[in-house]
Amino acid sequence: MTAGSLVALRDRLDRASPAFFRFRRLGPDRTLVTNLEGRWLVLSDADFEAYVTGAVARSSALYERLSDANFLRASWSEAKARDMIAKRKTFLGYGPNLHVFVVTLRCNETCVYCHASRADMDATHTDMTPEIAEKAVDLAFMSTSPTITLEFQGGEPLVRFDLVKHIIEYAEAKNETAKKTVELTMVSNLSLMDDDKLAYLLDHRVQICTSIDGPKDLHDKQRKLPSYSAYDAATRWIATINEAYAARGLDPTLYHVEALVTVTRAALERPKELVDTYAALGCRAMFLRPIDPFGFAGKTAKLVEYPRADYLRFYAEATDHILELNRGGTQILERYAAILLTKILRGEDPNFLDLRSPAGAGVSMLAYSYDGGVYTCDEGRMLAAQGDDTFRLGDVFTSTYRDLVGHPTVRAMVIASNLDSQPDCVDCTYNPYCGIQTTHNHKTQGSIFGRMRESSVCAVHKGIQDYLFGKLADGDPHVLEAFERWNTIRPREHFLHAPDDG
Amino acid sequence: MPPRSVRVGVQSPFPICYSVAVTTIEGFPEDLARLDVDARRAIVDLDASLYPVEALYGAAYVFIDRCYVLLDRPAPQKLRLVLTPKSLDGGEPAVRALVGELANELVSAAYRHQIAQENRARIEAVTMQAIAGAMGPPTLDDLEDFDFTDEAFEDPLGIALSWEEKYAKKAAPDAAPGEDAPEEEPA
Ligand code: SF4
Numbered sequence: 001m002t003a004g005s006l007v008a009l010r011d012r013l014d015r016a017s018p019a020f021f022r023f024r025r026l027g028p029d030r031t032l033v034t035n036l037e038g039r040w041l042v043l044s045d046a047d048f049e050a051y052v053t054g055a056v057a058r059s060s061a062l063y064e065r066l067s068d069a070n071f072l073r074a075s076w077s078e079a080k081a082r083d084m085i086a087k088r089k090t091f092l093g094y095g096p097n098l099h100v101f102v103v104t105l106r107c108n109e110t111c112v113y114c115h116a117s118r119a120d121m122d123a124t125h126t127d128m129t130p131e132i133a134e135k136a137v138d139l140a141f142m143s144t145s146p147t148i149t150l151e152f153q154g155g156e157p158l159v160r161f162d163l164v165k166h167i168i169e170y171a172e173a174k175n176e177t178a179k180k181t182v183e184l185t186m187v188s189n190l191s192l193m194d195d196d197k198l199a200y201l202l203d204h205r206v207q208i209c210t211s212i213d214g215p216k217d218l219h220d221k222q223r224k225l226p227s228y229s230a231y232d233a234a235t236r237w238i239a240t241i242n243e244a245y246a247a248r249g250l251d252p253t254l255y256h257v258e259a260l261v262t263v264t265r266a267a268l269e270r271p272k273e274l275v276d277t278y279a280a281l282g283c284r285a286m287f288l289r290p291i292d293p294f295g296f297a298g299k300t301a302k303l304v305e306y307p308r309a310d311y312l313r314f315y316a317e318a319t320d321h322i323l324e325l326n327r328g329g330t331q332i333l334e335r336y337a338a339i340l341l342t343k344i345l346r347g348e349d350p351n352f353l354d355l356r357s358p359a360g361a362g363v364s365m366l367a368y369s370y371d372g373g374v375y376t377c378d379e380g381r382m383l384a385a386q387g388d389d390t391f392r393l394g395d396v397f398t399s400t401y402r403d404l405v406g407h408p409t410v411r412a413m414v415i416a417s418n419l420d421s422q423p424d425c426v427d428c429t430y431n432p433y434c435g436i437q438t439t440h441n442h443k444t445q446g447s448i449f450g451r452m453r454e455s456s457v458c459a460v461h462k463g464i465q466d467y468l469f470g471k472l473a474d475g476d477p478h479v480l481e482a483f484e485r486w487n488t489i490r491p492r493e494h495f496l497h498a499p500d501d502g
Numbered sequence: 503m504p505p506r507s508v509r510v511g512v513q514s515p516f517p518i519c520y521s522v523a524v525t526t527i528e529g530f531p532e533d534l535a536r537l538d539v540d541a542r543r544a545i546v547d548l549d550a551s552l553y554p555v556e557a558l559y560g561a562a563y564v565f566i567d568r569c570y571v572l573l574d575r576p577a578p579q580k581l582r583l584v585l586t587p588k589s590l591d592g593g594e595p596a597v598r599a600l601v602g603e604l605a606n607e608l609v610s611a612a613y614r615h616q617i618a619q620e621n622r623a624r625i626e627a628v629t630m631q632a633i634a635g636a637m638g639p640p641t642l643d644d645l646e647d648f649d650f651t652d653e654a655f656e657d658p659l660g661i662a663l664s665w666e667e668k669y670a671k672k673a674a675p676d677a678a679p680g681e682d683a684p685e686e687e688p689a
Pocket residue numbers: 107108109110111113114115116117118154155156189223
């Protein structure tokens with residue numbers, strides 16, 4: 001090679017050689033490339049080849065696209081990368097904002113996969129005491145986060161509604177001096193709801209969340225009440241609560257009961273029916289969560305588990321159907337997609353604690369068990385109920401706030417869930433948007449690091465992102481318009497108890 | 503393959519000689535992984551130059567809830583891992599699955615070790631920011647609980663003493679400047 005041709009090569013490489021990028025084949029003639037900060041492009045085979053060989057002509061439209069998205073060395077902007085990474089990581093720097101209160105393990109319902117390790121209704125020893133509850137609230141208010149969410153769970157929290165009220169009133173009084181923005185949330189099967197309880201929850205602006213597993217026969221098969229239909233109980237109250245929001249002048253597109261699906265093997269066969277059930281109930285969002293190995297689900301796994309490839313087929317079919325409904329004017333979204341699209345299309349992180357890097361267990365969330373034990377997360381508390389105390393950080397009586405969030409277990413989980421410390425994730429095209437669950441790794445693979453190639457959580461995350469990027473690459477205007485709507489974060493301000501609320 | 507008898511010393515994780523019946527494990531090279539049929543344990547030999555010892559510890563640790571795990575270095579360039587399942591249910595297929603999982607965990611741990619070294623600065627920065635952000639500055643109560651005294655712990659070797667404290671006090675009180683040399687050189 002002559003000196004002249006070397007100079008020409010150098011100039012060409014400087015001008016058009018790639019900056020750091022990761023890539024993944026999405027299908028014939030389309031390759032996804034993402035960069036450090038999470039900007040992305042889908043390239044044809046010819047464009048991809050020109051890109052990786054540094055042969056993109058300066059005057060071409062491709063050069064412009066690559067340069068705008070910070071994919072070229074010649075125009076690489078550190079500031080552009082830094083700003084977007086900072087925007088994606090705003091959750092770092094704040095302490096726990098989600099505080100889960102397990103007010104009792106007692107529950108009147110029996111679910112095949114019960115995640116919460118429920119107890120029978122006479123097991124009053126699994127009730128939280130008011131003293132423990134107050135100490136837990138005190139710890140929650142010590143968080144460095146200016147916004148905290150107190151979430152009431154169980155068992156069934158309505159079994160101890162008196163305690164839920166006590167916590168709410170104690171927290172409201174405390175916030176007169178603490179001056180935080182507080183959100184209150186209750187996760188309930190709704191079967192023990194009555195008009196007085198609902199009035200109280202509405203007055204105190206408590207968000208209500210429930211579970212609907214699908215059409216009535218499926219829901220009632222998986223979630224059993226002693227003498228009546230769990231589906232009827234839940235759906236009756238969903239309708240009543242939604243009407244109550246509307247009667248208070250709240251926008252129904254924003255204010256409605258949130259419902260979660262636990263996708264079991266039986267549900268896999270019926271994706272469209274599942275979506276139609278949600279749409280008929282007036283739900284605006286559904287979260288198609290695959291079953292996980294915590295709580296009783298581990299023991300009944302043979303009945304309800306399935307290969308993740310089957311789940312991904314189900315996910316695609318259900319989400320396609322949701323998009324069809326959107327096209328017809330029925331507004332409903334899929335929550336997994338909404339979380340990921342917010343990261344992909346807006347470059348922001350909605351701070352879903354299990355789908356971010358590092359994950360939120362311990363640093364952004366704490367779970368307070370009925371007996372005063374404090375855990376990194378709800379799953380950690382469920383594992384403890386099965387005799388595995390790995391994720392126990394201390395207790396409300398003897399641990400200080402800093403003991404809890406600075407605990408060696410929390411540090412280890414932050415490191416293990418940092419995608420830049422994980423084989424596979426470090427090179428994965430979806431690294432800027434993804435997250436892993438250390439409790440799941442621990443439970444299924446024996447270490448908090450896990451092995452992503454064999455992880456069902458990774459398979460689900462990869463599959464859903466393949467689906468979403470596939471749709472983005474297809475470019476159907478209806479789908480793109482729906483995705484734009486899904487990723488738009490509209491805060492539900494009515495539920496925010498602002499620092500100066502009386 | 504039927505079990506065969508060998509003289510140990512090469513095969514055994516223990517530095518004594520006795521006879522064991524070993525068989526291969528389906529799918530694994532014979533000289534790397536073997537099943538000790540009598541003792542119902544798997545013996546896995548590794549090239550020490552391929553796996554950092556940190557990866558070996560990390561991978562071995564993952565199995566201690568299900569197995570008794572023994573580490574050994576039978577030769578300077580060889581590392582050995584012996585897995586004895588705590589439960590003998592499942593027979594040979596279960597042991598094969600354990601060896602397979604161990605092999606994957608070893609690769610994963612070794613690669614993770616390398617990534618952690620390469621990305622150390624980034625990982626540390628994020629971890630620091632996450633933990634420090636969550637903990638916040640210490641409160642007055644935290645500071646009150648902090649032990650600032652000089653005698654917070656026993657230090658018989660004087661490791662925490664400054665050079666002056668450790669040696670200067672041995673000099674005669676009226677020693678002239680330059681005469682207070684320590685009796686022994688500091689390490
Ligand atoms: S999942 Fe909820 S409602 Fe069902 S049994 Fe468990 S605690 Fe009760």
